Each structure stands twice: as structure tokens, then as C-alpha cells.
Amino acid sequence: MKVKIAQRFLSGLKPTGKVQVFWDTEIPGLCLRVAAGGGRSYSLLYRNPDGERKRYTLPGGNGLTAAQVRSAARVVLGRIARGEDPSVEKSAKRKDVALRQFLDGQYGEWAIGNLKDGALRVKQIEYAFPGLLNLPLSKITTWKLEAWRMARRKSTTRYGKPPREVTLNRQITILSTVLEKAREWGALDAPNPTEAIKLGKVDGGERTRTLDAEEMARLTNVLNEWAERYGPEEFMRPCVILAIHTGLRKSEMLGLVWRNVDTMDAAITVPADIAKNGHSRVVPLSPTALKILTEWEAIHRRDDDAPVFAHPRYGVHGNVHSLVDRRWRRIRAKAKLQNFRWHDLRHVCASMLLEQGETAAVIAAILGQKSGWKLAERYSHVLPASLRKAVAKLPGPEANVVPFPAAEGHKKA
Numbered sequence: 001m002k003v004k005i006a007q008r009f010l011s012g013l014k015p016t017g018k019v020q021v022f023w024d025t026e027i028p029g030l031c032l033r034v035a036a037g038g039g040r041s042y043s044l045l046y047r048n049p050d051g052e053r054k055r056y057t058l059p060g061g062n063g064l065t066a067a068q069v070r071s072a073a074r075v076v077l078g079r080i081a082r083g084e085d086p087s088v089e090k091s092a093k094r095k096d097v098a099l100r101q102f103l104d105g106q107y108g109e110w111a112i113g114n115l116k117d118g119a120l121r122v123k124q125i126e127y128a129f130p131g132l133l134n135l136p137l138s139k140i141t142t143w144k145l146e147a148w149r150m151a152r153r154k155s156t157t158r159y160g161k162p163p164r165e166v167t168l169n170r171q172i173t174i175l176s177t178v179l180e181k182a183r184e185w186g187a188l189d190a191p192n193p194t195e196a197i198k199l200g201k202v203d204g205g206e207r208t209r210t211l212d213a214e215e216m217a218r219l220t221n222v223l224n225e226w227a228e229r230y231g232p233e234e235f236m237r238p239c240v241i242l243a244i245h246t247g248l249r250k251s252e253m254l255g256l257v258w259r260n261v262d263t264m265d266a267a268i269t270v271p272a273d274i275a276k277n278g279h280s281r282v283v284p285l286s287p288t289a290l291k292i293l294t295e296w297e298a299i300h301r302r303d304d305d306a307p308v309f310a311h312p313r314y315g316v317h318g319n320v321h322s323l324v325d326r327r328w329r330r331i332r333a334k335a336k337l338q339n340f341r342w343h344d345l346r347h348v349c350a351s352m353l354l355e356q357g358e359t360a361a362v363i364a365a366i367l368g369q370k371s372g373w374k375l376a377e378r379y380s381h382v383l384p385a386s387l388r389k390a391v392a393k394l395p396g397p398e399a400n401v402v403p404f405p406a407a408e409g410h411k412k413a
Contacts (some may be wrong), residue, residue, distance in 0.1 A: 005032055005042075007066040014038075019112075030073045036112045037119035039104040042069050044076055048085040056086045061104045097187050099125075099140065099178075100133040107181055116251075116273070121174055128171040137179065137188040142196045145172065149200075165200040172197060209344040210351045215337055222335040235309045235320075236327050238296045240345065245289035247349035247367040249276060250342050254321055259304040263294045270368065281368050 003009055005024045013020075015038035024030035029045040042058040058064070058072045076086050097105075103122050111118030126133065129148065132140055149172070152163055176194035183192060211219065223237040239253060246253075246268065255274035262269070263285075272280040285293065296308075309320060328342050346367060353363045 005030065005066055005069060010040075010066050013040075024070075024073075027070060027073050027077070029077075030069070032069075035104065035108050035119075037108065037122055039108050039122065040064075041104050042073070044073055046077070046080050048080075048087070049083050054085065054087045057101075057105065059098075059101065061101060063100075096136040096138060098134055098136055099129070102137060102182055102187055103133075103178070106185060106187065107178055110181070121178075124171065124174055125178060129175060137182050138190050140179070140193055142193045145175075145193055145197055149197075164202075166202045169199040169202065172199065208347050209340055210348050211337070211340070211344075215335070215340075216348075218335040219331075219337065222331055226331060235296075236324070236331060238292045239309055239324065240328075240331070241292050242289055243342070243345035244348050244352075245286045246283050247346045247363075248283065249346065249368075250321070250324065252276070252368075254307070254309055254324065256308040257305050258297070258301050258308055261293065261297065261308060263290060263297055266290050275368055277368055279368070281365065283366055 001021070002023050002025050004026060005022065013034060015034065015036065017036050019036055020034040022032040022034075024032070031043045031045060033041050033043065035041075040062050042061070042064065044056045044058070046054055046056065048054050056076060058069060058076070060068065060072070064072070079086055103125060108118075108122050111121055115121065131148065132144065135144075149168055152168055155162065157163055172194055176192060179188060179192045179194060182188035219240070223240055227234055227237040242248065243250070243253060248268070248270070252270050252274050256268065256270075260269045260271060266285040268283045268285065270281050270283060272278055275281065300308075300310075307320075309324075325342075332340060350363055350367060353366070354360075
């Protein structure tokens with residue numbers, strides 16, 4: 001699309017979830033590329049003295065104003081007019097690309113095209129490491145990362161608490177994958193600085209929060225009030241109930257399209273491209289889940305490729321993840337559920353199935369977890385009752401088993 005790349009245009013530009021390309025109407029070859037996540041890069045398309053088509057990316061990316069972009073473009077065009085080839089100089093300096101440029105350019109394009117959470121990963125790096133973004137990759141050292149971690153441990157989150165060690169470990173791990181890609185692609189010559197960092201120790205026991213009967217009743221009442229207040233377009237009630245009765249992850253549920261739902265066979269197919277472990281699975285629907293999904297289908301099913309849960313404000317194929325997050329916080333507060341996340345709805349599902357005597361292997365298959373043993377370890381607080389039910393099924397005294405010797409015939413050693 002041809003536009004004048006002016007400040008008013010840049011101020012109104014919003015990410016669309018797809019790559020956008022704009023060509024300036026005044027400066028020949030000036031191009032603005034907006035990544036799916038919103039990252040911006042500016043480049044000039046030109047011919048060098050040998051007549052070869054070349055592209056030169058202007059340094060600065062998101063931080064440039066329209067005036068700075070146009071000024072930098074004119075400087076580069078002046079060098080080209082004098083017979084210089086700016087891409088040759090840039091090639092020599094490529095090893096010193098800054099982290100922000102790498103995220104906006106090579107890595108951002110690759111991540112969005114190849115990873116389900118590619119855009120999110122780029123945002124996580126930008127959020128977690130603001131002080132490193134303008135550093136050349138070769139200047140990001142192990143010591144700088146250790147200093148970053150020490151400072152983070154002394155800081156507080158928006159909830160007034162220091163960040164958890166597991167969070168810091170995850171952020172370092174994500175940065176490590178980015179820097180490893182930089183090494184693979186020749187943007188970083190030095191060793192990956194994260195290799196020398198020892199991840200912090202965390203409690204081996206994973207957090208498992210479920211709901212007791214009183215909390216479940218409060219949540220149900222709030223969901224019913226919510227549905228009455230907002231009418232048939234409100235999807236929070238079916239979303240929450242479906243999460244409790246199927247154990248679907250939020251990303252899996254919001255990634256479902258109607259062709260994945262079979263109410264006649266009372267099952268949902270989670271395709272591999274939205275499943276966390278990359279393997280498709282079939283999740284059976286309980287009577288409650290089937291009832292509420294059938295009612296939702298009768299009102300909202302229009303297209304097999306349309307999302308099961310959408311909202312008019314975001315369009316039929318809009319992304320409603322952030323809307324679900326905001327509404328869930330309100331529902332959770334009204335139901336007075338302390339320290340309870342959306343993901344904990346999966347724990348509620350697993351705990352209820354264990355209490356009904358289902359095996360860990362069956363529950364792992366429903367939830368899409370690779371190991372039944374790991375699941376059994378995590379939900380060990382529910383297992384004692386289930387184990388008692390299991391041993392109660394063993395043959396009783398009347399079964400044909402070898403009896404113990406009579407007490408009177410037993411001789412002491």
C-alpha cells in the first residue's frame with residue numbers, strides 16, 4: 001500500500017495480527033514493515049552502482065519518528081547518489097546488531113511464522129529485558145544478565161511482591177533461545193552468555209489449587225448472574241463450565257473452531273496445532289458440558305471454520321484472549337476466589353475425576369498430559385480416597401485365594 005509515512009499516520013497505526021507493508025509516496029524506495037505483533041522496521045530499496053537491487057534497513061526501528069525516518073532515508077539516498085553502497089557497510093557491521101533490531105527483524109519474522117506463541121515471546125523479551133534492548137548482541141554478557149537478575153530479585157511486581165524465581169528462570173530461558181538463534185544465523189559470534197548462568201532453585205512441588213463445595217457454589221451463582229446480565233452473546237459462562245468439565249487449557253479452548261466440535265458424538269477434537277504438547281486428542285463431553293455446548297451451538301454456529309468462542313466487538317475471527325482475562329478477573333473477584341487462576345480450572349477437573357475413581361492414565365489422556373505418573377504425583381492430595389476405592393475392588397475372603405496358616409498352628413521362631 002502506498003501512503004505518506006508521516007507522524008499522524010504512524011500514530012494511528014495498529015497491529016492487525018498480520019504483516020503490513022507500506023511504501024512512501026514521496027521518497028522513492030522507502031518502505032515501512034509492521035510485523036504481526038506491531039514491531040516496525042524501515043528500509044530503502046535501491047540499486048547499487050552495479051545495478052543490483054539492494055535493501056537497506058534503517059537502524060532504530062520502533063524508536064524512530066516520521067521526521068527521523070525521512071531524514072535518515074535522505075542521508076542514505078545521498079550516499080547512494082555518490083556511488084556508495086550502504087548495504088556493504090551494514091554487512092560488515094552485522095555482528096553488532098542490537099537485540100531490539102534482531103527481535104524486530106530476523107527473529108521476529110521467524111518466531112511469528114514458526115511458533116504458536118512467536119509474537120508473545122518477542123513481547124516477553126521486550127517486557128523483561130528493557131535495559132538490554134539497545135545493546136549489541138555481542139555486548140550482552142553473563143555478568144550483565146547476573147546483574148539483571150539481582151536487580152529483579154530486589155524489585156516488586158504490580159502486585160507488590162518480588163518476582164518468583166520460576167518466572168526469572170523462564171525469562172532467562174526464553175532469552176537463551178533468542179540468542180541461540182542469533183548464533184545459528186551468524187548475528188552473534190560469541191558464546192551464548194546464558195549458558196554460564198545457573199538457574200535459580202525453585203520449590204519442586206507444583207502449585208495445585210482447586211475449589212471446595214462452597215467456592216464452587218459461589219462461582220456457579222456468579223456465572224448465572226453474569227449470563228442473565230449480558231445475554232446470549234456472553235461466552236464466559238460456557239467457557240468456565242467447559243473448562244471445569246473438560247480440563248481444556250485456555251489457549252486450546254479459545255483456539256477451537258466449530259469443525260472441532262461434535263455434539264452428536266459428545267466429543268471435542270483438540271487439533272495438534274493448538275495442543276500444548278503438539279499431539280491431537282479427543283476429549284469426551286460430560287452431560288453438563290454437552291448441554292451447555294449444544295445450547296451455545298444452536299445460537300452461534302454459522303461457519304465450520306469460525307471460532308467456537310468469539311465476540312462481536314472483535315469480529316467473527318477476532319482474538320478474545322485479553323477479553324477473557326479481563327472478565328475472568330471480575331468474575332473471580334465477585335465470587336471471592338482467592339489465589340485462583342484460570343488454569344486452576346484444569347486442576348478442578350482433574351481432582352473431580354480422581355475423586356470419581358478414574359485412573360491417572362485416563363485423566364492424563366483427557367487433559368493432554370504426557371505422563372500419568374506425573375499427574376498422579378501432582379494430585380497426590382486427592383489420591384488416598386481413590387486408592388482406598390481401588391483396593392476395595394480386590395477379591396474378598398470368599399475368593400479362591402491361599403489362606404494364611406491357622407493361628408494355633410503357627411510356630412514361633
